[in-house]
Amino acid sequence: MKIETALISVSNKTGVVEFAKSLISRNIRVFSTGGTSKTLRDAGLEVIEVSEYTGFPEILDGRVKTLHPKIHGGLLARRDKEEHINTIKEYGISKIDILAVNLYPFNEAISKEGCSFSNAIENIDIGGPAMLRAASKNHGNDIGGVTVIVDPSDYDRVINEIDKKGNTSYELRLALATKAFAHTSAYDGSITNYLSSLSEKTPKHDKAPNRQKWPEIITIQARKQQSLRYGENPHQTASFYVEENVGQGLLSNYQQIQGKELSFNNISDADAAWECVRSFDKPACVIVKHANPCGVAISHNIIEAYNKAFKTDPTSAFGGIVAFNKKVDLETARKVINNQFLEVLLAPDFDNDAINELSLKQNIRVLKVPIGNSTNNFDAKRIGGGWLLQTPDSHDLFIDDINIVTKRKPTKEEIDDLVFAWNVAKFVKSNAIVFASKGMTLGIGAGQMSRVDSARIASIKAVNSKLDLKNSVVASDAFFPFRDGLDVIVASGSTCVIQPGGSVRDDEVIDAANEHGIVMAMTGIRHFRH
Numbered sequence: 001m002k003i004e005t006a007l008i009s010v011s012n013k014t015g016v017v018e019f020a021k022s023l024i025s026r027n028i029r030v031f032s033t034g035g036t037s038k039t040l041r042d043a044g045l046e047v048i049e050v051s052e053y054t055g056f057p058e059i060l061d062g063r064v065k066t067l068h069p070k071i072h073g074g075l076l077a078r079r080d081k082e083e084h085i086n087t088i089k090e091y092g093i094s095k096i097d098i099l100a101v102n103l104y105p106f107n108e109a110i111s112k113e114g115c116s117f118s119n120a121i122e123n124i125d126i127g128g129p130a131m132l133r134a135a136s137k138n139h140g141n142d143i144g145g146v147t148v149i150v151d152p153s154d155y156d157r158v159i160n161e162i163d164k165k166g167n168t169s170y171e172l173r174l175a176l177a178t179k180a181f182a183h184t185s186a187y188d189g190s191i192t193n194y195l196s197s198l199s200e201k202t203p204k205h206d207k208a209p210n211r212q213k214w215p216e217i218i219t220i221q222a223r224k225q226q227s228l229r230y231g232e233n234p235h236q237t238a239s240f241y242v243e244e245n246v247g248q249g250l251l252s253n254y255q256q257i258q259g260k261e262l263s264f265n266n267i268s269d270a271d272a273a274w275e276c277v278r279s280f281d282k283p284a285c286v287i288v289k290h291a292n293p294c295g296v297a298i299s300h301n302i303i304e305a306y307n308k309a310f311k312t313d314p315t316s317a318f319g320g321i322v323a324f325n326k327k328v329d330l331e332t333a334r335k336v337i338n339n340q341f342l343e344v345l346l347a348p349d350f351d352n353d354a355i356n357e358l359s360l361k362q363n364i365r366v367l368k369v370p371i372g373n374s375t376n377n378f379d380a381k382r383i384g385g386g387w388l389l390q391t392p393d394s395h396d397l398f399i400d401d402i403n404i405v406t407k408r409k410p411t412k413e414e415i416d417d418l419v420f421a422w423n424v425a426k427f428v429k430s431n432a433i434v435f436a437s438k439g440m441t442l443g444i445g446a447g448q449m450s451r452v453d454s455a456r457i458a459s460i461k462a463v464n465s466k467l468d469l470k471n472s473v474v475a476s477d478a479f480f481p482f483r484d485g486l487d488v489i490v491a492s493g494s495t496c497v498i499q500p501g502g503s504v505r506d507d508e509v510i511d512a513a514n515e516h517g518i519v520m521a522m523t524g525i526r527h528f529r530h
Contacts, residue, residue, distance in 0.1 A: 001079050001097075001143065001144035001167065002166065002167070003026075003028055003097040003098060003147075003162060003166075003167055003168075004028065004029060004094070004095070004097055005028065005029045005030075005031065005074070005094050005095065005096050005097055005098070006020075006023050006028055006029070006030050006031070006096070006097065006098035006099070006100065007030075007031040007032070007050070007066075007071070007074075007096050007098070007099050007100070007101075007131070008020055008030060008031070008032050008036055008040070008047075008100045008101075009032060009033040009034070009036050009050075009066065009100075009101050009127075009128065009131075010036050010100060010101060010102045010152075011102050011103060011104055011105055012102045012105075012152060013036070013039055014152040015152040015155050016036065016039065016040070016100070016152070017039065017040060017043045017045070018155070019100065019152075019155040019159070020032075020040050020043075020045055020047065021043075021045060022155075022159045023098070023159075024045060024046065024047075026159075026162060026163075028097075028098070029048065029094075030045070030046075030047045030048065031047070031048050031049075031050050031053055031096070032047045032048070032049065032050065033049070033050045033051075033058070033065050033066060034058065034062060034065065037049050037050075050065060050066055050068075050071065051065065053070060053094075054068045054070045054071065056068055063126065064127070065127060066127040066128075066130070066131055067126070067127050067130065069091070069093065070091075070092075070093050070094075071096070071131065072130070072131070072134050073087075073088050073091065073093040074088065074093050074094050074095050074096035075096050075099060075131060075134040075135045075138060075146055076134050076137070076138050077093070077095055077138070078138065078140070079095070079140055079143050079144035079145060080140070080141060080143040080144070096135075096146065097144075097146060097147065098146070098147045098148075098149070098158065099131055099132070099135040099146055099147070099148045099149065100148075100149040100155075101128050101131055101132055101148075101149075101150065102128070102150050102151075102152075102183075103125040103128045103129065103132075103183070103184075103187050104123045104124065104125040104128065105123060106120070106123045106124060106125070106187065106190055106191060106194075107190050109123040110123075110194055113208075114208050115208055116205065116206055116207055116208055117203040117204065117205050117206075117207065117208070117209045118205035118206060120194065121205075124191055125187070129184045129187065129188070132148060132150065132180045132181075132183065132184050133180075133181070133184060134146075135147075135148040135177070135180070136148050136177035136178075136180040136181050137177075139170075139173040139174055139176070139177035140170065140173060141170060142170050144167065145170070145173050146173070147168045147172070147173050147176060148173075148176050148177055148180045149176060149180075150176075150179060150180050150183040151179065151183075154176060154179075157172065158172070158176075182221065182223075185219075185221065186219075186221045186244070188219075189219025189220075189221060190219070192215075192217050192219055193215045193217070193218055193219055194211075194215075196215040196216040196217040196218075197211040197212050197213075197214075197215035197216070198210070198211060198212075199211060199212050213391075214389070218389070220243075221243070221244065222241035222242055222243045222244075223241065223242060223244070224239050224240070224241055224242075225239075225240045225241060225242045225252070226239065226240050226261070226262075227239050227240075228240060228261075228262075228263060228264050228267075229261065229263060230263075230264065231264045232264055232265060236264075238264045240262070240264075240267055246374075247372065247374025247375070247376075248370055248372030248373075248374050249278060249369075249370060249371055249372020249373055249374045250372070250374055250375075250376065251267075251270060251271045251274050251275075251369060253369060253370055254270075254346070254367040254368065254369045255367070255368045255369075256365065256366070256367055257350065257355060257358075257366040257367070257368055258355075258358060258359060258362060258364070258365070258366045259344075259362065259363060259364050259365030259366055260363055260365060262344070262365055265290075266321070266343055266344050266365060268291060269288050269289070269290070269291055269320075269321045269343075269344070270288075270321050270323070270344050270346055270367065272288050272291045272292070272293075272321075272427065273286045273287070273288035273293070273321045273322070273323035273344075273346065274323050274346060274369060275427060276288070276293055276296065276323070276424070276427040277296075277323040277324060277325045278325050278371060278372075278373075279396075279423055279426075279427075280298055280325055280423070282298040282299070282300075282439075283298065283299055283300065283301050283302045283304075283305050283324075283325065283326045284296070284297065284298045284299075284302070284305050284324070284325045284326075285297055285302060285305040285306040285308075285309040285322065285323070285324055286309065286322075286323045286427075287309050287310065287312075287313075287316075287317045287320045287321065287322050287323075288320055288321040288323070289316045289317065289319070289320040289321070291429065292428055292429050292444070292446040292447065293424060293427055293428055293441070293444060294312060294313040294316035294317055294320060294444060295308075295309035295310055295311070295312035295313050295316075295317055295441055295444075296309055296312070296424045296440075296441045297309040297312070297439055297440040297441065298420065298439040298440075299439060301326075302324045302325075302326050302328065302329075302332050303329075303331055303332040303335055305324070306322070306324070306332060306335060306336060307335075308439070308440040309440070309441070310339065310340065311440070311465060311467065312440065312441045312442060312443070312444065312461075312465060312467070313443075313444070313461055313464075313465055314340070314465065315464070315465075316461075317340055317342075318340060318341055319341055319342065319343055320340075320342055320343065321342065321343055321344045321345075321346070322336055322340075322342050322344070322345050322346075323345075323346045323347065324346070324347040324348075325347070325348065325371065326347070326348065327347065327348060327349040327350065327351060328345075328347045328349070328350045328351070328354045329351050329353070329354055330351065330353035330354050330357055332354070333345075333350070333353075333354035333355075333357045333358050334357050337357070337358065337360070337361050337364065342364060343364070343365060344364070344365045344366075344367060345358070345364055345365070345366050345367070346366070346367040346368070346369055347367075347368065347369070348368070348369060348370060348371040349368060350366070350368065375392045375394050376392050378390060378391060378392070379391070379392050379393075381530075393426060393527060393529070395426075395525055395527075397419055397422050397423065397523060397525070399415060399419065401523060401524070401525075402415070402418070402419075402498070402521045402522075402523060403501075403521065403522045403523070403524070404519065404520070404521050405501070405510050405513075405520050405521070405522050406510060406513045406514050406518065406519055406520040407514050408514075408517060408518060408519050409519065410496055410519045410521065413438075414473060414495075414496045414519060416439070417436050417437055417438065417439070417472075417473040417496070418473050418475065418496055418498040418521055420436055420439055421434045421435070421436035421441075421473050421474065421475035421498065422475045422498050422523065424436065424441055424444075424475065425475040425476065425477045425527055426477070426527040426529070427529065428444060428446045428447075428477065428529065429446045429447035429529050429530070430447070430477050430478060430527075430528045430529050430530060431445070431446075431447070431448050431449070431450065431451045431453075431454040431476075431477065431478065432444075432445065432446055432447075432454060432475075432476065432477035432478075432527070432529070433445040433451065433454040433455045433457075433458045433474060433475070433476055433485075433489070434458065434474065434475045434476075435458050435459065435462055435469055435472045435473070435474050435489075435492070435494060436472060436473055436474075436475070437469075437471065437472040437473065442462045442465075442467045442468075442469055442472055443457075443458035443459055443460070443461040443462030443465075443467065443469065444458055444461065445457035445458030445459075445461070451476065451478070451480060451481065451485045452482075452484045452485040452488055454485075455474075455485045455488040455489050455492075456488055458474075459488065459489075459492040462492070468493070469492045469493035469494060470493035471493065471494075471495050472492075472493060472494045472495070472496075473494060473495070473496040473497070473498070474489045474494045474496070474497045474498070475497075475498045475499070476497065476498070476499040476500075477500075477526065477527040477528060477529065478499070478500055478526045478527070478528060479499055479500050479501055479502045479503040479506070479509075479526075480499060480503060480505075480509045481503055481505065482505060482508075482509075483505075483508055483509050483512040486509055486512050486513065486516075487512065490516045490518060494518070495517075495518045495519065496518060496519040496520075496521070497513065497518065497519065497520050497521070498520075498521040498522075498523065499520070499521075499522060499523070500522065500523050500524060500525055500526045500527075501522035501523070501524060502524070502526070506522075
């Protein structure tokens with residue numbers, strides 16, 4: 001069927017003048033409303049006000065303008081049903097073939113400091129979602145249907161298909177209808193999140209309402225980035241979903257430069273490596289295996305950081321994920337790929353020589369991730385029949401936060417290493433014990449059921465890697481429930497320990513530290529990672 005009529009009513013005016021001009025030049029009649037109509041007419045375009053077409057004015061401060069049978073009849077009439085076509089003709093209703101609508105900026109409104117409750121309510125669009133749902137429902141079939149557009153980036157796609165085929169294809173209409181339903185779903189979800197976050201039962205309309213951090217109902221939307229070959233194991237199916245408007249620095253912004261398709265475990269481990277490495281300001285390298293760092297180091301450049309990180313645990317580094325927080329050069333790329341087998345290499349950037357060198361190992365997945373300090377809005381864990389949501393563990397330790405509780409006080413170098421080890425421990429599965437010295441991990445004990453076993457494993461790993469723990473520092477992600485873990489650490493050669501404190505036996509553990517003549521620092525912050 002020939003496209004004859006379009007209705008345009010948009011809050012986001014990006015590209016709307018050019019789009020309307022393209023439609024009019026193709027002899028397509030354009031209806032419009034309010035501000036959109038003014039924008040188009042100011043640009044010299046001849047458009048028909050919806051109120052002129054319906055014969056009914058906008059009323060109630062613009063709350064009612066498109067809620068009319070002439071609009072919804074034109075959107076909902078099936079093109080393949082003669083009865084529908086005859087009915088709209090009988091009532092003087094034109095079929096509307098293209099609907100371009102995006103909604104009142106509700107999220108933008110409530111994000112502004114001091115947004116009053118009445119302003120939030122007035123930014124809830126009613127006519128827009130109604131039209132989008134009607135048009136999307138009637139996207140039609142091979143004979144014809146309504147083409148619905150919510151995203152200005154789709155304007156050119158629609159014009160190109162009209163030029164090629166005289167109409168839009170069913171495949172495009174279905175894709176755009178799906179996009180529109182996702183748009184209205186996210187919009188309604190945002191409104192629900194807002195309203196259910198109100199901590200006042202009767203908020204004052206002229207004031208910004210008090211809101212809870214966690215709404216009573218939460219709606220989350222994500223789009224499928226890719227289907228994965230399988231999940232953690234081959235018998236599990238999996239896909240990777242990405243949220244809209246991902247913050248700068250988060251892994252989902254990755255660009256894959258080369259290599260095989262990412263697997264479920266690749267993505268999970270790459271995220272663990274990236275979150276750890278981007279927490280450092282100095283040139284850093286993090287090597288991750290099975291979601292745990294097995295080597296972390298900082299240095300004056302990334303190749304030295306890599307050399308130090310790899311020494312921590314060369315055995316575990318085999319088949320691991322390697323992450324850098326600075327641009328990778330040729331020397332570093334060559335060193336990494338000639339030194340070990342790895343699954344993924346990620347960094348903020350790679351120079352051309354490094355990319356050429358990496359291309360010699362085509363199976364290595366190389367990811368470029370823009371650096372940044374954004375965090376997720378929340379962390380989530382699926383449990384049977386529900387979700388556990390929490391704020392991210394984004395606490396940073398500053399020197400002034402450290403409380404030295406022993407007689408012996410640390411040197412500046414020891415303080416630097418304590419802060420480094422503590423930062424690493426935040427990214428190690430609990431129970432976590434991290435030995436470190438001179439900006440390099442020496443042994444990491446992760447995910448054990450008892451802290452003393454994590455301490456033993458960390459020291460064993462250091463011995464296996466032929467690393468000397470004498471005068472090293474240790475970070476523990478949570479308090480020592482007994483002195484036995486501390487005794488293992490001191491027996492291994494460590495002279496400084498940082499831990500949260502908070503145990504009923506803190507005094508016993510502090511006494512043990514003084515007995516051994518070591519430094520003990522307490523942070524008051526725990527970093528369990530499950």
